Amino acid sequence: MESPVRKYLHQLFNDTTAMDGGDLADYIPELAKADPEVFSIALTTIDGRTYSVGDDEREFTIQSISKPFAYASALTDRGLEAISAKVGVEPTGEAFNELSLEKGTNRPKNPMINAGAITIHSMLAEPDSSLEDRANHTVEFFSRLAGRKLEMDESVFRSELETADRNFALAHMLRNLGVFEEHAHQVVAGYVAQCAIKVNVRDLAVMGATLANRGMHPFTGERVASRDVARQVLAVMVSAGMYDASGTWFSDVGIPAKSGVSGGILGVLPGQVGIGVFSPRLDPKGNSVRGVNVFNKLSQDMGLHLLNAGIFGSNTIRSVSEGDDETVMRLQGVIQFSGAEAILHRMASLECDPGTMVFDLTKVTRLDAMARRMFLEGLRRLTADGHRVELIDPDEVLPDPDLGGSTYPIRRETP
Ligand SMILES: NC(=O)CC[C@H](N)C(=O)O
Numbered sequence: 166m167e168s169p170v171r172k173y174l175h176q177l178f179n180d181t182t183a184m185d186g187g188d189l190a191d192y193i194p195e196l197a198k199a200d201p202e203v204f205s206i207a208l209t210t211i212d213g214r215t216y217s218v219g220d221d222e223r224e225f226t227i228q229s230i231s232k233p234f235a236y237a238s239a240l241t242d243r244g245l246e247a248i249s250a251k252v253g254v255e256p257t258g259e260a261f262n263e264l265s266l267e268k269g270t271n272r273p274k275n276p277m278i279n280a281g282a283i284t285i286h287s288m289l290a291e292p293d294s295s296l297e298d299r300a301n302h303t304v305e306f307f308s309r310l311a312g313r314k315l316e317m318d319e320s321v322f323r324s325e326l327e328t329a330d331r332n333f334a335l336a337h338m339l340r341n342l343g344v345f346e347e348h349a350h351q352v353v354a355g356y357v358a359q360c361a362i363k364v365n366v367r368d369l370a371v372m373g374a375t376l377a378n379r380g381m382h383p384f385t386g387e388r389v390a391s392r393d394v395a396r397q398v399l400a401v402m403v404s405a406g407m408y409d410a411s412g413t414w415f416s417d418v419g420i421p422a423k424s425g426v427s428g429g430i431l432g433v434l435p436g437q438v439g440i441g442v443f444s445p446r447l448d449p450k451g452n453s454v455r456g457v458n459v460f461n462k463l464s465q466d467m468g469l470h471l472l473n474a475g476i477f478g479s480n481t482i483r484s485v486s487e488g489d490d491e492t493v494m495r496l497q498g499v500i501q502f503s504g505a506e507a508i509l510h511r512m513a514s515l516e517c518d519p520g521t522m523v524f525d526l527t528k529v530t531r532l533d534a535m536a537r538r539m540f541l542e543g544l545r546r547l548t549a550d551g552h553r554v555e556l557i558d559p560d561e562v563l564p565d566p567d568l569g570g571s572t573y574p575i576r577r578e579t580p
């Protein structure tokens with residue numbers, strides 16, 4: 166059977182291929198030599214399955230899509246506090262190569278613009294690292310995210326370095342303002358090397374899936390970044406990943422994303438998928454024309470907008486049967502705050518003479534920490550009111566249900 170996902174991606178690919186608007190980036194001479202027709206799409210689930218179409222083995226330089234991953238690396242090595250002291254998390258509404266600094270502190274406004282990314286690069290690896298150390302550290306971290314050994318494109322690196330006047334200017338200003346102390350040329354050279362790491366569209370999807378999977382690699386199983394780091398990176402992708410088009414992007418597409426001037430776009434849908442698209446012709450904001458179209462369509466057709474949140478409230482109660490001897494409440498699904506609130510509300514409405522109250526968790530997938538606290542509090546109150554509380558929990562989604570004072574609900578085997 167042809168996978169419906171692959172079939173859908175083929176359809177999307179065919180519908181988008183006709184779009185030939187936009188221009189190649191030419192401020193880096195080597196990028197102007199790219200084949201404008203190349204086009205590829207890849208999607209990796211957090212279970213580690215990749216679907217791809219088009220020229221999915223074709224490598225291109227990662228460019229600005231390196232920024233969220235370098236941010237993840239710096240956060241991992243130095244911690245959020247040290248990084249936040251140097252680089253903020255506010256969108257700029259300005260182009261990626263502006264010197265957008267926060268008034269008062271002089272912090273670059275976020276790590277997705279060049280000023281922020283150059284500063285982040287200065288904080289990679291150990292303090293006082295050499296240019297080579299920082300560059301190697303970056304390739305190594307990106308390779309762990311991709312699950313394969315990545316390399317740098319020497320000719321794009323040299324081509325950009327020769328024409329990197331604007332990035333040198335930014336770095337000198339940043340150093341002059343005391344944002345970092347490292348040698349400005351060395352930091353820019355390292356940053357340009359970071360941007361010249363080669364990936365294909367499948368790598369992007371896999372790297373994205375690692376962030377979607379809260380930092381755990383979907384096939385190597387390695388924890389590459391912590392949950393907190395993955396969340397922080399995605400938060401900044403939401404507010405600043407698509408430069409000055411970030412607001413429109415989030416309202417239309419609703420997928421945390423990052424684009425680069427070589428024509429790639431990375432998208433990450435937390436808990437679901439990583440997506441990579443590559444097509445080199447860019448719109449005036451510097452985002453791939455076909456890439457933007459693919460993401461718009463994917464979001465609409467597959468309902469991937471982050472704010473298409475599921476309903477987490479009363480549907481956590483599957484059924485309630487009130488008998489003469491006992492009341493059974495069957496719960497289901499993933500229970501979070503609003504689901505637990507609905508359960509407590511229903512418990513309160515069951516006020517009756519002390520009797521047996523059975524809670525069947527057989528169909529519950531997970532209770533998060535808040536829901537667990539609330540649910541246990543509800544059970545504690547029922548017990549205090551003189552009810553006999555029983556729990557059916559074959560998969561132990563509620564381990565150690567201590568109601569305080571070493572009181573536990575009575576375990577009942579699955580009926
Ligand atoms: N938007 C981008 O992809 C920019 C990256 C590029 N290396 C630069 O600094 O100009």
